[in-house]
Amino acid sequence: MHIELKALDSKALTALYKALERTKTLTSLRLRQVSIGDEGATSIVKALASHSALSRLELWRCDIGPEGAAALTALLKQPALVAFDLRHNKVGDAGAIAVAKELTANTHLEELYLQHNAIGPEGARAIG
Secondary structure, three states: EEEEEEEHHHHHHHHHHHHHHHHHHHHHEEEEEEOHHHHHHHHHHHHHHHOOOOOEEEEOOOOHHHHHHHHHHHHHHOOOOOOOEEOOOOOOHHHHHHHHHHHHHOOOOEEEEEOOOOOOOOHHHHHH
């Protein structure tokens, strides 16, 4: 199952998080221009924690900051996840460093996208 959504209000987001918890066959989640922020990123992690089939996570322009990026790194432990895309967010150096730490033990990720995230030299060095 693949889900792609744009521009959801808070009521729809709450319904999405609940649906994600119940749907165990999700292979791809793509949210674009959905303002979930760090709190929403944490909710997504909780909802997807047991999704062993998730292979692609794309969260573009979702207002995710360093705390949300750090929370999302928990999903990098899932062996099926091969694409992790947080383009056009607010990850910054702290979020990039959190991602880099999780990548040291990751052998399955094939695609990582962090463009347009206000990542400076320190975060870029961490990612390598």
